[in-house]
Amino acid sequence: xxxxxxKPDMVTYNVMINGFRKVKDFEAAYRVLEDRAEKWxxxxxxxxxxxxxxLCKEGRWSEANDLFEDMPRQGCKPDVVxxxxxxxxxxxxxxxxxxxxxxDEMIFKGYVPHSASIHKFVSRLCQDGNMKLLLMVLNSLAxxxxxxxxxxxxxxxxxxxxxxxxxxxxxxxxxxx
Numbered sequence: 001x002x003x004x005x006x007k008p009d010m011v012t013y014n015v016m017i018n019g020f021r022k023v024k025d026f027e028a029a030y031r032v033l034e035d036r037a038e039k040w041x042x043x044x045x046x047x048x049x050x051x052x053x054x055l056c057k058e059g060r061w062s063e064a065n066d067l068f069e070d071m072p073r074q075g076c077k078p079d080v081v082x083x084x085x086x087x088x089x090x091x092x093x094x095x096x097x098x099x100x101x102x103x104d105e106m107i108f109k110g111y112v113p114h115s116a117s118i119h120k121f122v123s124r125l126c127q128d129g130n131m132k133l134l135l136m137v138l139n140s141l142a143x144x145x146x147x148x149x150x151x152x153x154x155x156x157x158x159x160x161x162x163x164x165x166x167x168x169x170x171x172x173x174x175x176x177x
Contacts, residue, residue: 010044010046013032013033013035013043013047014044014046014047014050016029016032017029017032017033017047017050017051018050020032021050021051021053021054022054024054024058026051026054026055026058026060026063029050029051029054030051033047033051042074042075042076043074043076044076045071045076045077045078045079045081045082047076048067048068048071048076048078048082049079049081049082049085051064051067052064052067052068052082052085052086052089053085053089055067055089056085056086056088056089056090056092056093057089059093061089061090061093061095061098064085064086064089065086065090065098065102068082068086079111080111083102083105083106083109083111083113084106084111084113084114084117086102087099087102087103087106087113087117087121088113088114088117090102091117091120091121091124094124096121096124096125096128096130096133097133099121100133100136100137100140103121103137103140103141104136104140107140107141107143107144107146108143110144112144112146113146115146115148115151118141118146118147118148118151119148119150119151119154121137122134122137122138122141122151122154122155123154125137126154126155126158134155138155
């Protein structure tokens with residue numbers, strides 16, 4: 001029996017990308033992504049999410065962010081998983097300003113991070129004492145109705161504990177101008 005030529009499909013490409021991701025060979029994974037695009041089999045959101053998650057896990061946040069930003073140019077719309085992977089990766093890497101930007105865009109698109117991720121992020125911002133960034137994040141979260149009671153209580157107790165009420169009101173006044 002003659003073997004017919006077997007052309008790879010989306011699943012085949014995704015398995016290859018995932019395999020290269022697991023062994024941390026991101027250059028090979030990128031080549032598969034490019035090869036896939038050249039063969040008229042556009043990469044899908046799953047392909048990108050696997051790479052974004054892998055890059056974040058390896059501390060390569062800038063590359064993950066670049067890949068995330070390149071998705072729409074390649075005809076692939078980021079989904080809630082894309083945003084959550086990048087947000088969690090940036091938070092884990094203490095890239096708070098970048099994470100706040102992703103969070104704001106995420107909420108604007110109608111997506112919300114996991115509540116545990118929000119709580120952890122806000123907690124780190126409270127620990128760092130960057131009240132301006134904290135207030136910007138809280139404002140974004142409020143727009144998306146994404147703040148739970150535990151997060152609010154943590155913020156209130158931190159502000160009260162550190163007696164930063166005057167600083168907070170100054171920042172709020174500045175933000176409202």
